[in-house]
Amino acid sequence: MKDMMRSAMVIARRDFSAVIFTRTFLFFLLGPLLPILIGMAFGGLSEKISNDSLRPAMGLSMPPAQAARMLDAREAIARRIGADHISALKAAPWPADPQQLLARSDAGYAAVVSGSVDRLVLTGQRADIARLEGDVRLIASAAKMRATLPEVRVERNPVALSASGQAQARLTTGRAAQILMFLLTMLLAGMVLSNMVEEKNNKVIEILAAAVPIDAVFLGKLVAMLSMSFIGIFFWAVCALAGMGLLAGPGFALPTPAVGWPVFLLLALLYFAMAYCLLGSLFLGIGAQAATVREVQTLNMPVTMGQMVVFFFATYAVDHMGSAPEIAAAVFPLSSPFAMIARAAQDTALWPHVLALAWQALWVALIIRMGVWLFRRHVLHSGTKRPLFRRRSPPAS
Known part of the structure; x- marks a missing residue:
């Protein structure tokens, strides 16, 4: 186990350095900011046109x-x-x-x-x-x-806490966290697919498989892409906070989640890592089986659509805390990170998150093991590559 982790870290450092120290990574960081700026500009313009x-x-x-x-x-x-x-x-x-x-x-x-x-x-x-x-x-x-209707003044009586208002605010925080996690996961996890196919076509994966265990190759690539994703998230978070500070004003404050902001942000990072690893390990297995980029594109669409269905299931469960759909969303591995981050925004209990993180980590390991088994069976078996989609030979006449 120790040797495998050491080998996985070697693969992770190799892939991480190959991606970070390139010019394209700078465009990768700046890429998501451009649609946001364009959307804000068009949003203000469309609002003005709508009002006019x-x-x-x-x-x-x-x-x-x-x-x-x-x-x-x-x-x-x-x-x-x-x-x-x-x-x-x-x-x-x-x-x-x-x-x-x-x-x-x-x-x-x-x-x-x-x-x-x-x-x-x-x-x-x-x-x-x-x-x-x-x-x-x-x-x-x-x-x-106006001559007979006096202006009535309303006396303001603000309160520090409203139970229904606080519950609604926490629900909004949970929904926003779910949407943000889903967008980041779908944006960043797809890069794992093409990475595996490129190294298969360049014969690099065979050299790595001969030097280190296949499990270490899969785990190392997943850790490298996750680390790169954290760098992108940190950069985008700094830009978002700077933009909110300039546009929102000093009186702006986000609704406080039930577990508090420090714990909530820590759980958000952990659940994003788990959501990324769950989807990324699934993409790794698919990329390991695909022989061409066309096959990757063919398989990417149904996986993405399936993940959207899982996300909608998790968003439905937000409004039904403690119900059977919410518990099912928390137990199902692919929807568990999204359901649990919404629970963190509405419930103060911490022990369910410990169980959920352990459960999700177990499924990451199982999906990686399944991808490695399929890779050995269909790609490395007897030194031949078996394509994922095989054409049937015509029957002999």
Whole structure:
């Protein structure tokens, strides 16, 4: 056992150095940040477009006294419900024909409100009238009632703890941890597949198999890719914290999980390592059997789809703590890391995590052993390579 671990560390250092000290690894670190930046830019743009399209401005062509009442009422409503939730009013020439005002290219509004507070006229296209009529009625009602409707002040009574609010916040933390773990696992574990196929095609795997046990080769490659993944996660976490510090502001605080942040972060790292090793060992076994990159791509899709089904099963179990589906998700090896990290966010007990980590480590060892057995049987058996997909020979005539 000691010799095998020593050999596995030699393989891990070899693969780790071959990946880290390359220029492509820098692009690997920066690659996930570019879609995030582009998504943030397009998200802000789409939100602005959505607000502009859903709440277009209206021109206000009324006598000065009537227009002042409408503008004051609109500002009062905007202070209460937010300026983005009520259409804007822009002063328009008065007296004027509303149709001529809308025909102007520099008008800047989609409809024109004319008449008086007691008798409104809304001029515009049918679709714009249907969208804006409710806002016009609300503003006019506030303008009519402003003299008799006093502004009611609400006394604030904040509390330090709310049981239902805390439970909902912890549920949100668990779901966010699950999604983040799943995305990182699917992003990073797939590299194990191509790594094994390349070394098989280059005959390197045969040299390694002759020098060290196959178990050490599999374990070493898994440790090397996991170590590389931790470097990427550390870099992305630093960037995420820096971005949150710049964008969120000083008052921003994430919901505290049930076990506390230090223990939760430690469990998150351990469960990510287990999820990565479970999926990575499965990918290693597949890559060891595949003879070409095409076979790897063919097998990658069903494995990925199966892992997505497992992830959805784990997310379903989050809302049913202690139920049969949640226990099944915690016991099934591939879904266990995702189910247990959600449990850590909602339950203070630590002993289930010790059992779960030991259970997941056992399955990692079993999957590696199964991959090694298949590799010896189909690839190294009698010095010949047996392809994973074999064509049947036509029957003899």
